[in-house]
Amino acid sequence: MQCRHSMPRFDGPPTRATWGARCGKSARRVLRGGTGTSDIVARPVPTHHNVQHYLLLEKVARRVQDDDVMRLLKMILKATGKKGVPQGGVVSPLLSNLYLNEVDRMLEKAIQTTRREPYTHVQYARFADDMVILIDSHPRHDWLARAVEQRLREELAKLKVKINEEKSKIVDLAKGGSFTFLGFEYRRILGRNKKWRPHYAPKLKKRTALLAKLKEIFRQNVSQPVERVIEQINPILRGWVNYFAVGDSSECFSFVRDWVEKKVRGHLMRARERSGLGWKRWSRQGLYGKLGLYNDYRLRRPWSLPKVQPAASVT
Structure with a gap:
């Protein structure tokens, strides 16, 4: 509020x-x-x-x-x-x-x-x-x-x-x-x-809670098109990153970004009944550009940030 x-x-x-x-x-x-x-x-x-x-x-x-x-x-x-x-x-x-x-x-x-x-x-x-x-x-x-x-x-x-x-x-x-x-x-x-x-x-607890919430979305949509999964996880990622995009969050953001990317790649490969993460099949440009996976993990100056409340929805 x-x-x-x-x-x-x-x-x-x-x-x-x-x-x-x-x-x-x-x-x-x-x-x-x-x-x-x-x-x-x-x-x-x-x-x-x-x-x-x-x-x-x-x-x-x-x-x-x-x-x-x-x-x-x-x-x-x-x-x-x-x-x-x-x-x-x-x-x-x-x-x-x-x-x-x-x-x-x-x-x-x-x-x-x-x-x-x-x-x-x-x-x-x-x-x-x-x-x-x-x-x-x-x-x-x-x-x-x-x-x-x-x-x-x-x-x-x-x-x-x-x-x-x-x-x-x-x-x-x-x-x-x-x-x-x-x-x-x-x-x-x-x-x-x-x-x-x-x-x-x-803090680690916040990152762990975020990944658990995203993991559940992947689990519930295992047979759904990847576009549907991305449509659900993007707003969650955007809100979480917007709140924590200050200070020394870069290392944490890199971990989250890599984790999400691997989950999306795994989802794509399972849909084709293949193993692995498809590093050669799908470029990052394809994931973030064509599929529209959230990718704005930049840190902001505090006075340029949107006004948001503590990330209490992910506890």
Whole structure:
């Protein structure tokens, strides 16, 4: 779902690190920001986002003086029971952002009070109820990591929201650690210029899920013309690639492209009751040109990408 119209009265003052269900704040825009430092400790913080209805209604009532709107909102929330917001509901992302605004303000304050130009020792990004906090890993900032975690727990406690301890962890990128966020795996690598830089690419689980979904389509259409198979897999490939076409996804894309090409070749050969992959019989130009197999695996600059949501359809 994309933001088509701005609703500042509901949404509250957005922060630069809050993404999703806000105009100009699609998932991929998260990836345009840097870490500010090369040595960071990252804490992915998924939460058990059990929204308390009375707290949410209080927050909405401060901004909206309309009995009809409040009555409608109560009806929507009532459908979910005593807590939570409707999964997939039209207003659910908006309500989630409003509910967590105080957490955003707290983290923004931590960023400003610890900033020492030109360095930023704390950064964070939140997409709905998934959050990652980045902290300079220098030993002199050990206190900062503890302080931010304590304040985060305090703010979440006020909202009756708990950190998902099973999925939350602390990783030190300077020591080879990695974390996942919005379908990407993040780590630190030594670049060609001998300087450390962030590296992010589709996590293995996302690639495996994509190939499993495509494999099932090939299986279900084993006796169908290859054109029918390509007609079904092209939209899936296009959507998946469009989302992940940033960062360091080239190696993953090459793997997917080769895998799909071999599956198409195998399908063609089985239709002729032949073995092998038909490397001499069908050129790549024939597969991608004549048959129209999807072939746009280029990486894009983040600001030139179409606005898409996280690749949640392939999990």
